[in-house]
Amino acid sequence: MALDQQSAPLDAALIARNKRLRRQAFTVGGFILTVFLTFLGLLAITFFIGRVIPIDPVLSVVGDRATQAQYDAARIAMGLDRPLWQQFISYVGNVLTGDLGRSVSTGRAVVDDLSRFFPATFEMATLGILIGIALGVPLGVTAAARQGSWLDQAIRVVGLLGYSVPAFWLGLVGLAVFYARLRWVGGPGRLDIFYDGLVQPVTGMILIDSLIRGEIDIFWNAVSHIILPASVLGFFSLAYIARMTRSFMLDQLSQEFVTTARVKGVPERVVIWRHAFKPIRVPLITVVGLSYAGLLEGSVMIETVFSWPGIGNYLTTALLNADMNAVLGSTLVIGAVFIVINKVSDVLYRVLDPRAR
Amino acid sequence: MSTRDWLLADSPTSRMQANAGRAYRVFTALLRNPLAVLGGLIILVLVLTAIFAPWIAPYSPTGQNLSARLLPPSSQYWMGTDELGRDIFSRVIWGSQITLTIVGLVALISAPLGLLVGAIAGFFGGWVDRILMGITDIFLSLPKLILALAFVAALGPGINNAIIAIAITSWPAYARIARAETLTIRNAEYIQAVQLAGGGPIRVIIQHILPLCTSSMIIRVTLDMAGVILTAAGLGFIGLGAQPPLPEWGAMISRGRTFILDQWWVATMPGFAIIIVSLGFCFLGDSLRDVLDPKSEGKN
Numbered sequence: 001m002a003l004d005q006q007s008a009p010l011d012a013a014l015i016a017r018n019k020r021l022r023r024q025a026f027t028v029g030g031f032i033l034t035v036f037l038t039f040l041g042l043l044a045i046t047f048f049i050g051r052v053i054p055i056d057p058v059l060s061v062v063g064d065r066a067t068q069a070q071y072d073a074a075r076i077a078m079g080l081d082r083p084l085w086q087q088f089i090s091y092v093g094n095v096l097t098g099d100l101g102r103s104v105s106t107g108r109a110v111v112d113d114l115s116r117f118f119p120a121t122f123e124m125a126t127l128g129i130l131i132g133i134a135l136g137v138p139l140g141v142t143a144a145a146r147q148g149s150w151l152d153q154a155i156r157v158v159g160l161l162g163y164s165v166p167a168f169w170l171g172l173v174g175l176a177v178f179y180a181r182l183r184w185v186g187g188p189g190r191l192d193i194f195y196d197g198l199v200q201p202v203t204g205m206i207l208i209d210s211l212i213r214g215e216i217d218i219f220w221n222a223v224s225h226i227i228l229p230a231s232v233l234g235f236f237s238l239a240y241i242a243r244m245t246r247s248f249m250l251d252q253l254s255q256e257f258v259t260t261a262r263v264k265g266v267p268e269r270v271v272i273w274r275h276a277f278k279p280i281r282v283p284l285i286t287v288v289g290l291s292y293a294g295l296l297e298g299s300v301m302i303e304t305v306f307s308w309p310g311i312g313n314y315l316t317t318a319l320l321n322a323d324m325n326a327v328l329g330s331t332l333v334i335g336a337v338f339i340v341i342n343k344v345s346d347v348l349y350r351v352l353d354p355r356a357r
Numbered sequence: 358m359s360t361r362d363w364l365l366a367d368s369p370t371s372r373m374q375a376n377a378g379r380a381y382r383v384f385t386a387l388l389r390n391p392l393a394v395l396g397g398l399i400i401l402v403l404v405l406t407a408i409f410a411p412w413i414a415p416y417s418p419t420g421q422n423l424s425a426r427l428l429p430p431s432s433q434y435w436m437g438t439d440e441l442g443r444d445i446f447s448r449v450i451w452g453s454q455i456t457l458t459i460v461g462l463v464a465l466i467s468a469p470l471g472l473l474v475g476a477i478a479g480f481f482g483g484w485v486d487r488i489l490m491g492i493t494d495i496f497l498s499l500p501k502l503i504l505a506l507a508f509v510a511a512l513g514p515g516i517n518n519a520i521i522a523i524a525i526t527s528w529p530a531y532a533r534i535a536r537a538e539t540l541t542i543r544n545a546e547y548i549q550a551v552q553l554a555g556g557g558p559i560r561v562i563i564q565h566i567l568p569l570c571t572s573s574m575i576i577r578v579t580l581d582m583a584g585v586i587l588t589a590a591g592l593g594f595i596g597l598g599a600q601p602p603l604p605e606w607g608a609m610i611s612r613g614r615t616f617i618l619d620q621w622w623v624a625t626m627p628g629f630a631i632i633i634v635s636l637g638f639c640f641l642g643d644s645l646r647d648v649l650d651p652k653s654e655g656k657n
Contacts, residue, residue, distance in 0.1 A: 164587070168607075172628075180619075316595050324510065327510045338498070
């Protein structure tokens with residue numbers, strides 16, 4: 001009897017623990033399922049764009065100048081004589097094994113091209129988001145702390161400009177002012193022409209590679225080239241991050257525990273940074289994640305303006321040459337990175353915020 | 358009884374009077390908001406410019422004058438001239454027609470489409486809801502601009518295809534809103550009353566659910582228009598949107614790229630037009646939200 005009584009609460013705890021585990025497993029399973037379905041959806045869309053919309057998908061892959069023999073070979077290689085669902089399955093299989101086809105304009109496999117161009121985009125977007133966080137968060141907090149002041153108004157205008165200035169235009173104006181007039185920064189490209197190709201790529205990111213090789217001159221040259229495009233990207237994430245930070249902070253500052261802290265005589269600086277800012281760090285992660293994903297998109301335009309050898313530049317060149325394999329490959333990679341960033345920030349939010357568990 | 362009293366009556370005697378009264382209240386609330394007035398004025402000017410372009414523009418938008426190439430802004434050419442001697446001011450004026458067409462058509466295609474998908478998903482629930490919202494979520498979790506680029510690449514460059522591509526990528530946001538609104542009213546008593554009276558799903562959705570979604574839809578569409586303008590200009594800049602010699606603002610910036618270091622005005626001037634018009638939509642959308650939906654003030 002005594003034993004039973006003792007084990008009863010233990011059982012209850014065990015059952016509760018099992019339930020929690022099962023629920024967590026269920027959430028994890030559901031999460032993996034949504035990620036999987038989203039990727040499948042992305043594949044379905046690129047498949048649709050590449051195979052269904054064009055009147056002659058073969059022509060869009062081999063190009064106008066192909067001979068009849070090349071055309072026929074491509075038609076069979078693409079499996080266009082098979083039903084659509086079989087084509088889709090083999091397409092998914094190809095993508096999963098890393099086969100994105102061959103680019104008409106560069107003559108290389110699209111996967112090789114993409115892995116060669118990705119580091120440049122990654123480097124620029126990452127620097128951009130760092131600039132956006134470093135300036136956007138303090139600006140947003142300050143705007144909320146001094147709601148209605150001229151600073152708040154100015155930050156609101158900056159936020160709205162972030163939604164209404166074309167990124168490529170800002171890049172061009174930046175080049176005209178800071179490169180052509182003031183000579184403060186380097187021009188288009190990643191390095192000055194006489195430094196080009198001197199650093200053996202390790203990571204593909206020129207800032208890191210030049211440091212690894214101990215080429216300080218090249219490092220500073222690379223900095224002078226990346227700073228303008230990264231700042232333009234940073235402006236857009238800054239606008240969004242500041243706007244969201246402000247709105248989160250206003251929510252917190254109107255809460256009762258903030259009033260209590262103020263009544264107790266806690267210094268305003270402590271109220272703002274410790275009481276009000278701490279709880280909003282978690283939702284800010286989602287904002288930063290979304291903004292980072294958005295920068296990947298923005299970099300397509302920026303890279304065109306700055307002749308930046310990244311995926312965006314590769315994509316626009318492919319678009320103009322109607323190089324469909326390259327277009328769909330880049331779309332797939334950018335889309336996949338976009339999905340991953342979105343989902344990871346979602347997971348981080350759930351893990352870090354106890355209320356969302 | 359003055360018109361104003363009739364509009365503001367506490368107990369309107371007809372549906373028309375109630376609607377007119379509500380519209381009047383929203384309108385006066387907007388008039389009290391300086392940003393709303395500014396945004397409204399900008400959009401009004403855009404519409405008037407587009408309609409009266411032939412009379413406003415001092416020169417032809419496509420007429421070339423090679424003796425007047427790349428002239429800086431002056432009293433004769435307000436925004437200077439481009440590499441073919443065309444007056445940039447006239448081209449910007451004519452470009453407003455293209456921008457307005459794109460914005461209008463994208464809104465006309467994507468908003469009703471999203472509205473319908475969202476209302477159907479919310480009303481029927483179950484598997485219909487899961488499938489429709491699954492598709493919506495997939496579209497929402499993909500980058501809009503890249504998707505639009507890929508669609509235009511497959512469809513072929515041009516304004517019509519750009520409009521289709523932008524519309525395809527912008528309906529999902531409206532579907533989400535419409536679904537959320539539908540869920541809150543689906544089980545309302547008046548809906549049950551209509552159903553008891555024999556109203557079928559089509560009648561309920563079209564006559565009793567969709568009208569209630571419109572106010573949040575108008576806000577969202579107005580806010581999104583800035584993004585649509587930027588995407589369209591981006592497509593034009595890359596060379597996939599409006600084709601030369603059409604005076605599309607993004608394409609004009611793209612042509613000015615070559616001269617940005619010495620003849621800055623060629624690329625800069627059309628950019629100002631884009632910024633002003635986008636800001637106009639932002640201002641109006643922001644203030645509309647404050648007036649029509651005060652709960653969400655300050656949120657995203």
